Amino acid sequence: MxxxxxxxxxxxxxxxxxxxxxxxxxxxxxxxxxxxxxxxxxxxxxxxxxxxxxxxxxxxxxxxxxxxxxxxxxxxxxxxxxxxxxxxxxxxxxxxxxxxxxxxxxxxxxxxxxxxxxxxxxxxxxxxAGGTAWEVLERLDIVEGQTLLINGIGGGVGVMGAQLARDRGAAVFGVGSAAKRPLVESLGATLVPYDSGDVVEQMRELLPGGVDAILDLVGGGPLRQVAILITNPARIVSIVDPGVDEIGGTFLVSGTAxxxxxxxxxxxxxxxxxxxxxxxxxxxxxxxxxxxxxxxxxxxxxxxxxxxxx
The missing domain is CATH 3.90.180.10 (Medium-chain alcohol dehydrogenases, catalytic domain)
Incomplete structure (x- = not known):
């Protein structure tokens, strides 16, 4: 048995x-x-x-x-x-x-x-976490020199996505609570704390020109809030919000390849x-x-x- x-x-x-x-x-x-x-x-x-x-x-x-x-x-x-x-x-x-x-x-x-x-x-x-993060970065076509915002960086997919993007030479920014700063910085990413001010304002101070791509792990209102930071909505992928297609992004469940x-x-x-x-x-x-x-x-x-x- x-x-x-x-x-x-x-x-x-x-x-x-x-x-x-x-x-x-x-x-x-x-x-x-x-x-x-x-x-x-x-x-x-x-x-x-x-x-x-x-x-x-x-x-x-x-x-x-x-x-x-x-x-x-x-x-x-x-x-x-x-x-x-x-x-x-x-x-x-x-x-x-x-x-x-x-x-x-x-x-x-x-x-x-x-x-x-x-x-x-x-x-x-x-x-x-690893398979999904890899597939998202492939879908977003993340390459060296680009910027990636991870909306909800502290969990398994966010942790893997940050490191995989960093390994590709991208600069990674992650939305999370201030308590996650040590973890986020250990990933080689910059924390954007949602409990220490407006996320969009903080990002515009860090990157006045916006971000190249967004990996969303939160969905709903927080996703639509940060979506304004990207010029090409096609480079938004959410793994939690099927409604991301309403703003021009892609919904992805998981991947193993x-x-x-x-x-x-x-x-x-x-x-x-x-x-x-x-x-x-x-x-x-x-x-x-x-x-x-x-x-x-x-x-x-x-x-x-x-x-x-x-």
Missing amino acids: SRAYGYTSYGGPETETWFDRPEPAPGPSELVIRVKAIGVNPIDYKIRSGAMADPQATPAFPLVLGVEASGVVVAVGSDVTGFSEGDAVMGRSAPEHGSYAEHAVLLAEATAHKPPQLSFLQAAALPV GVPSVARLVAEGKVDPKILQTYPFDEAPQALRAMESGHVLGKIVIDLEQTTRA
Whole structure:
């Protein structure tokens, strides 16, 4: 049997539960891993809430929480090539599967080999935040000498986006609370604190000519406020606000194609996923509550080899 943490119906934290299940088997295009570490993301509780559910589908509860993990391959689907039992990998959960479990089913096309220089904790932090940040920067065509404003810089995607843009030679500015200054400056970015004055006025003092591109992680009014700083709205990408197209930008959910490239940069010491909180598997509920609080710095990872909180 394999232990998992999931939910028995769509809703709030009250729907969450531990349960045992048979060790899962992979579909033709899937892998099963023995999980070493699990990345915690806002999408975890958004999926649990039912906000992303297909109204025509009949879910087979209980469902496992989570969308990303790292671990060791224990089974390979019939159509999968390039992976073998015993490989150390990191990846995204296959459809209708989750990652808060001792064994997880990953989609092979969204899975990458873990470089030996990376820990399993680091690897678990990359498929969502690293892959998404990489795809956004590709979409924005960020190159050396340009300026990027990250609206909501303190979380996982913002942390990765700042470092990846900096590695490309861009100057990065990030909107966040004043308390995030040490973290933001450690990324090589300039903080624009929303709680210390008008963000637009501060940016115009820093960059009178505006910014070249905007990565939005907040949406709503704050996105529309900073959008005035850019001359070409086509160079706005939001991963949280589908209504960004109303102002000429692009909505992007996530991406995984860049994960091997991001992992290589982490292995080379050029990028740090900033895992600032880790929890043992027994405290998966507390890890998700911390994420759901909306006040997370950096990345939260659940460590299946950890027995007490770090």
